[in-house]
Amino acid sequence: MYICNFCSCVIQAEVCVYVGHPVPVLIAFCNMAACSEYIKSEFPLIDDDLYQYVEGILASGADDFEDSGELYDAIGEVLHEVAEEKSEMDIRNICDKLLHIMKPEKASMINTGSAKVLNAPVHLATMAANLENNVEAIKSIWVMSRDDGLKVDAKKLEKAEAKLQQKQEKRSQDSANSRNTVTAVRLESATASQVTSKKEAKMEDKGNNRAQDIRIENFDVAFGNRVLLAAADITLAYGRRYGLVGRNGLGKTTLLRMISSGQLRIPSHISVLHVEQEVVGDDTPALESVLQCDALREELLSKEREISVSINKGCTDPELSSQLTEVYAQLQNIEADKAPARASIILNGLGFTPEMQQRPTKEFSGGWRMRLALARALFSRPDLLLLDEPTNMLDIKAIIWLENYLQNWPTTLLVVSHDRNFLDTVPTDILNLHSQRIDAYRGNYENFEKTKTEKLRNQQREFEAQQQHRAHVQEFIDRFRYNANRASSVQSKIKMLEKLPELKAIEKDVEVILKFPEAEALSPPILQINEVSFCYSPNKVIFSNVNLGATLESRICIVGDNGTGKTTLLKIIMGILTPTKGIRHIHRNLKFGYFSQHHVDQLDMNANSVELLQSSYPGKPIEEYRRQLGSFGITGDMALQTVASLSGGQKSRVAFARMCMGSPNFLVLDEPTNHLDIETIEALGKAINKYTGGVILVSHDERLIRMVCKELWVCGNISVRSIEGGFDEYRRLVERELEAQTK
Template structure:
């Protein structure tokens, strides 16, 4: 489907790819990964442009149709559904011909092609995609000009998905989706009938929706079958192997050099010394790729305050010009809380956190906060609040006006900016660098509550890992809005659900919530009415019986986990004993040790049988409890 052959590309004197090659087969779902700035988006652009080039290092399959999200949908009077249907240009052309062609033979050919391409189900398929990406049924008949830029980007994504190109190119598709939309897209891509090449830093998407990884590293392309975690393991193994080989080579080199140094001057050894010199010259250095280090995030421990840090009591939240977005909110935040806030876009998640951060006054009710509380607030909207024409040092100076120039530079370096970046005006920084600066400025205030509204949209995978590590080490409370399931699962232990004008604790985990979102979407998809005027039913809260089952089976699940750990430990012991017993010289060298090892093996084998039996019984008990 896609062949990249010996591609070299430079931009402004900087080499992004040199002799890079890769081949992607039809039907693969491929995640294109690499550090920020390595050239992933540039590679996608080159692939798009190859469609019009006759002599190119990039070739796509013969007659293959390529599709991508070029820009947001135009703010036109066409409805959302009409715009999505028009994205499949062949279908639109055939539908038009079916209404205008008068020749019977030509009309028969048109209808035959419409049937072959399943064009008659177009409206229901388009509606399914749009609702999956977060639009309501009533939105489908609204004009595109009524939606914001972010929602029109979703509409553009819906269009390219509806067109079903043979090669689908996606560049960070989850950046403008919420958690619900990202969950739907992940499910959709799994069953997409053609080839997908997507750039993403969303680890959950790269683990669950792709069949192959295409890594852009050290100016080269590397194809690996499997998901992101599989690629990471392979990469670690290769690095460890290279380090071991280099250590072995260094030892051999030192031995040869020692011989040369000792005997070079001796006539009787001169020939041997020369032979070893030639061996040294022929040795090719084993080069271990240098890992780019990701600068750590750091959130200092706040001054100690008694819980609760913050309480909303029967509060109505919203904007003074309109009706409340959320009503009757009763929530509290304690010192050790790690809370992920879930709910579809437009339900009021940002309204909630702005009210907690005191950026929105309450319409009704009470907001009670601990004395001297400091709340750190980060939102993607703040990227536009950075002052053009000023650099990182200037921004830090606002927070620490009494700091010396040396202290300011030290703080900026700790945030992650070297000298050149520290003096670069913010408008010239990348999205990830702007995020790092804003998070660093927030950390300087030593907040008791850290509120993060979509902090990872511009961060690469390694930077997201660094953020997870920092949040888990942070001693204050965290409120998190994110479409990144991996980040949420790694840092949050409770959920708040914002839905239908309410905000309340959610009695379930992210896995429960994602399943309910997908189930609700399937219900909408299976509905025969595409143009229904009613809003789709929101995902219902999990039934109490499910929670009770999880609690009832907690002890059984612990037994299963303990048995699995025992089995893994005993199998490793068994493998180690088998390796020792495989040494044929052992029986001549130390027969008693061989006998002892054999007895140890019998003992471990018996313990393994017991552990496997315990695992089997616990698993059967769990299945019975869950089914009851």
């Protein structure tokens, strides 16, 4: 017996003989009283249940813990609950000290420099001669018995864990109650890795890379622990227009950000512009804000002004005149005098009137400043232009203008869009993001769909043919496996099967299904507005003398330029705004479901989808909330993610689910397709057609309008009128108006 130099514990030493070779083994039994006293000195307020829980963990033995980190993992959370004022470092230091108390041999060896050895060995061979009489003695060498009093009491452990769970739930509830005060959301950021060839790297280092085509090969993109793209390749040929398509949440927007931020490397001489942020509002006029994008023009004009001021002050240096002549030549080469007209044409096409072009940018709303950002990008003409849902902020007139403008785009364009008509009009190529890779197709979206369908059909046929061939060969092998005369044939068949390429069955995309709840039937009249006028001020009349009506069978689409009162009309219909003149009649049991175009701003980014529905409609079972979310494609773990971590389209689905939780019988949808992918827009159209209540829809998505529209209301010229001929007639009117503007 020895006394531990570190903690004064009693040490029992034994020597084990292994295969006739004596090896000293030191087995230390630390006094639990030392650990207990240390814990109570550090945590005087610890209650009995938690203390016994910690003591039980320690009593299980020091051999269970390789280091103090593992001990911290076992009891650290409990100790934090006991003393919240202690930092993580304090608790880790305490765990380190406890481990040293439990494993004194390490400290003893450090203090003394060596281990103590017994005077004589215990010979196993001698003990084995009298095996029957010495079983317990041998067992004492190999088995370290534990005091049952030191084992963890299961009931005490369960009680302690229950108390700890209660404290954690209380802390989570307190955190949930304080969510409204949280102003920032911590999100995982996307990461990218890429393989580049040595040849391209050397050319880039020497500045000899002048290629205009962009190749990003063998790259990965991940968002947190989720892999979005793996070993993907993308090639963008100069002068071609690419449409990037794929389901919501697969990483299309993330890919654009990776390219624009430089995390995915492209040749340094290629200029990239990603239209993502709106223009900052200040006193700069809209037209001037666009002109400032041309850095070379601005630099030359500034230099021209400086030289002119010097000459006007009487400077006779001939060098100045030479510099001024050179500046004028450069301005002429870049056609600087035509820049204001070109900028004005772009702004006008995006809906900025001549008066609006002279207004300071700070006077515009966020949507108009996003249009201004798009105008700046179109004016600056980068080598690679990245657009993410450019049609979301535009009315139909601006969309048609943009489609026509981009068809003559001179450099490379990569655009993410879910507007089916836009994708049929603008792109020369389609990039399909799916299954963590990108497939390229020539032609517009219509050609892509046909080619993809045929490609998948051929792949499925090839797979089925190979499966039949495999089955036929395998049948031969099984039949003649044990036939000596056919042994060589069997072996050749086996080798042939091994060499066949492994084909996989085609995985079809899961069909997107949206389902609106059944609506309560109502007898007419349902909704009527008579002689309604509305103005925000005497000088700002939105519309006057409007007479319209709707029933539960209505499928009404409202169109018109931005600022003509579409959203205002919806709010008057729902009673959010009161008409300046006129009368609004609605059925007393009519319940509106309102989807705002700013739905994202109305969602709690810190809550998950289930919690969001709970806060809006409390008191229902969790299963009902999850069933409602499932009706709009928010299933599984996605329903438990924070809203901030969802894609734009997934947030829209959550907003749909919340809207329908109140069982409305009349839907009012303001720009519902923003951020939805093409498949979800199709599903939305089908869901609207199956819905048993009424629908009034504001949208600029031509595909959706054509799917559901039975009546078209056009806002404009201080009026709202229903037109015959549907959307085709309205598009013809818009195109004639655009032609008149360009003449």
